[in-house]
Amino acid sequence: MHNVDNDAHSRLQCQGINPTFNMTPVDLSVFEKLLSPNRQVLTVSGKEFFQDRYKQLGWELREIKLRQTIRINNTNAQGKNLIERLNSLGVPLQKIPFLQSGYWVLDSKVSAGATAEYLLGLYSIQEAAAQIPVSLFSDLKGKKVLDCAAAPGGKTVQLADTMDNTGAIVALDVDKRRLTALGNHLERCRITNTVVYLMDARQTPLLNIPFDRVLVDAPCSGNFAGDRDWFKNRTLKDIQRNAAIQKEILTKASECLSRNGELVYATCSLEPEENELNMDWAIKHLNLQIQEISSYGQNGLTEIFGRKIDHSVARCRRVWPNETQGFFVAKLKRS
Amino acid sequence: MKAKAVTNFVATFGVDIILNPDLIVEKNGRFYMVDAVLRSLMVRADFFYAGLFLGKVKEGKFFPSFNLLSMLAKKNANRIVVDRKAAWLFICGRPLFAKSVVRVFGSVKKNTNVLVLNEFGECLGFGRIVGDLSPKVYSDEVAVRNVSDVGDFLRRERF
Numbered sequence: 001m002h003n004v005d006n007d008a009h010s011r012l013q014c015q016g017i018n019p020t021f022n023m024t025p026v027d028l029s030v031f032e033k034l035l036s037p038n039r040q041v042l043t044v045s046g047k048e049f050f051q052d053r054y055k056q057l058g059w060e061l062r063e064i065k066l067r068q069t070i071r072i073n074n075t076n077a078q079g080k081n082l083i084e085r086l087n088s089l090g091v092p093l094q095k096i097p098f099l100q101s102g103y104w105v106l107d108s109k110v111s112a113g114a115t116a117e118y119l120l121g122l123y124s125i126q127e128a129a130a131q132i133p134v135s136l137f138s139d140l141k142g143k144k145v146l147d148c149a150a151a152p153g154g155k156t157v158q159l160a161d162t163m164d165n166t167g168a169i170v171a172l173d174v175d176k177r178r179l180t181a182l183g184n185h186l187e188r189c190r191i192t193n194t195v196v197y198l199m200d201a202r203q204t205p206l207l208n209i210p211f212d213r214v215l216v217d218a219p220c221s222g223n224f225a226g227d228r229d230w231f232k233n234r235t236l237k238d239i240q241r242n243a244a245i246q247k248e249i250l251t252k253a254s255e256c257l258s259r260n261g262e263l264v265y266a267t268c269s270l271e272p273e274e275n276e277l278n279m280d281w282a283i284k285h286l287n288l289q290i291q292e293i294s295s296y297g298q299n300g301l302t303e304i305f306g307r308k309i310d311h312s313v314a315r316c317r318r319v320w321p322n323e324t325q326g327f328f329v330a331k332l333k334r335s
Numbered sequence: 336m337k338a339k340a341v342t343n344f345v346a347t348f349g350v351d352i353i354l355n356p357d358l359i360v361e362k363n364g365r366f367y368m369v370d371a372v373l374r375s376l377m378v379r380a381d382f383f384y385a386g387l388f389l390g391k392v393k394e395g396k397f398f399p400s401f402n403l404l405s406m407l408a409k410k411n412a413n414r415i416v417v418d419r420k421a422a423w424l425f426i427c428g429r430p431l432f433a434k435s436v437v438r439v440f441g442s443v444k445k446n447t448n449v450l451v452l453n454e455f456g457e458c459l460g461f462g463r464i465v466g467d468l469s470p471k472v473y474s475d476e477v478a479v480r481n482v483s484d485v486g487d488f489l490r491r492e493r494f
Contacts, residue, residue, distance in 0.1 A: 080455065085455075113489075114489060116422065116423065116426055116453060116457075116459065116485070119426065119485040119486060119488050119489070120457050120459075120485060144376065167372065168372050168373045168375075168376045170376055176383075179383050179384070181492075182384070183383065183384040183388070184488060184491055184492070186384060186388070187388045187400055187401065187402065187488075188401075188485075188488050190387075190402055190405070191387075192368075192370070192386055192387040193370070193372075193373060193386070194373075194384070194385070194386070195369075195373055195376060195377050195382050195384070195385040195386070196382060196383040196384040196385070197379060197381065197382055197383060198381070198383050199379075207378055207379070208378065209376060209378065
């Protein structure tokens with residue numbers, strides 16, 4: 001144990017930080033700086049730091065090699081023998097057991113993102129875990145759906161496809177450049193039931209529309225599985241900032257939820273501040289209840305770095321990176 | 336009429352489509368077709384994209400979307416079906432030779448537009464007829480110049 005006072009030590013532990021992490025005597029001045037009242041340890045980052053956090057949450061960090069995944073757009077691909085067609089092109093597929101329309105691409109001879117079938121919108125390239133959130137909604141056809149933070153549109157297209165282009169989707173994003181990608185995605189996949197606005201999801205009450213289904217695929221810190229430099233570029237401060245924004249989005253999005261509506265919250269972050277702790281906060285402050293779901297992944301954690309949270313958070317699903325990237329999903333309804 | 340650019344373009348393929356002007360919306364020269372449900376949710380005028388994208392007008396010229404071309408293909412517009420290899424080359428932006436054309440539907444006069452379909456009847460884009468497309472012709476001369484093809488989705492992402 002290094003010379004860290006007891007208060008600081010316990011404060012660090014509450015935040016899931018092992019204060020003895022990566023310390024050598026020469027690091028002490030740095031550590032003191034980090035512990036100054038305003039900065040605390042928020043600027044700490046690095047692979048070992050996060051590895052230690054994950055270990056405390058019950059998971060051992062390991063290297064992940066993600067396989068390419070596609071999702072068949074059933075509305076467009078109906079009756080087109082797509083799997084056979086792709087196989088004959090040299091794009092062999094393997095059904096993903098926990099997804100309805102998801103397939104892994106096995107040793108493809110050609111790029112799955114450059115076939116005529118892709119360009120005709122018969123399928124989309126969408127990571128396996130990212131296909132889970134939309135699948136949690138019940139009975140989407142004919143519904144009014146809000147898709148917060150929609151770009152680049154993988155889940156928007158999945159929503160529209162599941163809805164068979166019925167009902168209506170309002171899709172929002174704050175990044176105009178990413179909206180262009182979303183527009184291209186909608187055009188390629190022949191989506192007809194979506195209106196897109198350049199708009200911050202925190203302004204959704206201004207739309208004054210009660211939505212039957214709300215997807216909060218929240219902007220998040222992401223995870224290392226799809227980003228080689230993730231550990232270098234993230235600090236606890238970033239995570240806490242994102243968690244605060246997510247709470248704001250959840251608050252405003254939940255205001256738009258109709259009486260019997262369903263809200264699905266998802267992130268591709270592994271950090272509990274953006275996941276379980278946000279859900280614990282949501283049920284205490286937003287008059288929401290977490291629903292039971294049947295989905296790939298482990299139960300949400302109900303003890304975070306020694307702190308116990310609401311037992312219903314276990315109904316969420318946490319996906320540690322393995323066959324898929326990391327992910328977190330929860331389905332909520334009004335209490 | 337708001338969608339005149341669309342209907343004028345459609346007419347060049349020898350078909351007529353009726354568009355309800357109340358359900359056609361335009362934003363920055365881009366035309367969209369929406370249904371009544373979506374229209375009722377369009378509470379803000381500053382939308383970025385809505386419903387089915389039909390195409391855009393740029394410098395007085397109409398550029399159709401692939402959604403519109405697919406609609407025309409289902410409406411018996413002038414169209415040709417090409418073999419697998421030619422279909423791929425067409426998507427890559429290449430022109431078509433007469434020998435690649437498997438079937439011809441409707442009028443295929445020189446200097447007119449024609450839809451290009453693959454062996455599955457899916458519309459890959461359209462071209463301008465610049466050569467002889469009669470069934471007797473078996474030549475290596477360009478018969479259809481590529482005007483627009485679905486490979487554009489990939490080319491757009493490069494920029």
